[in-house]
């Protein structure tokens with residue numbers, strides 16, 4: 258029976274779960290792949306740390322980088338995390354020394370994926386990263402294999418379970434942002450430092466990787482990123498009354514030969530498929546030719562879902578399926594021009610909290626017409642001394658929507674910073 262030796266580097270949440278999975282499912286994985294996945298070594302930062310697994314002495318590497326040099330290591334599984342430091346050193350050295358690499362590290366792939374892919378291709382080894390994007394949703398392998406026939410025009414969806422949990426709980430449980438965040442942290446859905454989830458950076462890394470696979474392009478940093486911290490319960494309630502839900506979405510799309518990458522909260526129709534994805538679930542939708550629309554949904558994170566993706570990558574290597582890390586050779590990947598959002602057309606929801614006095618409304622609508630942003634719907638909710646004005650616009654260039662918001666915000670009748678949330682039909 259063929260056998261490949263594995264070194265698992267990083268024994269935290271994911272590494273420990275994967276170790277147990279490989280230990281307990283050796284037989285079935287060997288049968289399915291016609292090759293035995295053998296855990297030869299493990300390493301982490303602190304050997305003395307208490308873990309939920311018993312590790313025999315002969316498995317432990319004192320220096321994790323030894324895995325990149327030892328002749329009896331075929332596959333290195335990087336589960337340290339972070340785009341720099343030990344994870345970067347490990348993956349670069351492993352590929353240079355002709356070891357196959359499996360990683361769940363989106364930050365590393367989004368930043369150094371092109372350089373790493375070049376080394377992997379030159380050395381004819383795998384660089385697999387299914388677990389780096391949307392955990393248990395097998396979107397990377399689907400793009401590389403199942404959807405290989407397609408010319409893709411758009412990929413979008415919900416790529417971050419933490420922010421989706423927060424937005425859907427604010428809506429369903431009628432709670433404010435901070436209350437829901439505390440609950441998410443207690444339940445383990447949000448990290449103690451959740452900023453990358455909430456400011457859109459996590460989705461941005463995942464989207465860059467997906468864009469590159471969809472459009473055969475190099476990774477591109479021209480991406481508009483906005484998180485969910487500014488969304489409050491009032492916006493969620495207003496969206497509901499207008500027939501929408503608010504979701505943090507990632508989009509990569511080809512429009513009139515221009516590629517846009519964007520991450521931002523968006524109002525989407527309540528009866529749309531994406532609006533029905535609640536809690537920590539992720540969903541990815543691909544528009545392609547000839548397939549039409551294809552959708553995958555599932556658990557976006559957590560040790561079980563991530564291990565499912567890691568084992569898919571390991572199995573691909575066990576079967577000897579050596580592929581280009583980004584689907585095609587580096588020589589064929591394109592340097593495409595990515596556009597910023599300024600010229601793209603959007604309808605939008607704008608909310609202004611203003612003093613309730615004569616002339617304010619006409620002042621606002623004048624700023625809209627000066628910037629050629631036409632109003633589709635306007636709702637005014639008067640309170641004691643103030644008023645909340647909600648405007649839904651017709652499609653307008655993003656640059657003019659932002660300019661309109663800035664100009665209104667300069668007026669002394671504005672009581673709080675105004676809101677702009679794009680609408681995706």
Ligand SMILES: NC(=O)c1ccc[n+]([C@@H]2O[C@H](COP(=O)([O-])OP(=O)(O)OC[C@H]3O[C@@H](n4cnc5c(N)ncnc54)[C@H](OP(=O)(O)O)[C@@H]3O)[C@@H](O)[C@H]2O)c1
Pocket residue numbers: 266267268269270271272300301302303304306321335336337338339343361362363388389392557558559560563
């Ligand atoms: N958690 C998720 O739901 C999830 C989902 C998808 C992808 N991922 C990705 O999976 C990776 C691992 O995540 P995790 O949640 O398992 O992280 P974690 O629990 O923080 O574990 C990190 C591991 O890396 C080890 N480590 C840290 N510095 C090291 C060094 N200098 N040398 C050797 N080992 C070192 C730590 O060692 P000690 O144990 O000795 O401290 C620990 O075992 C990350 O890239 C993450 O983005 C996680």
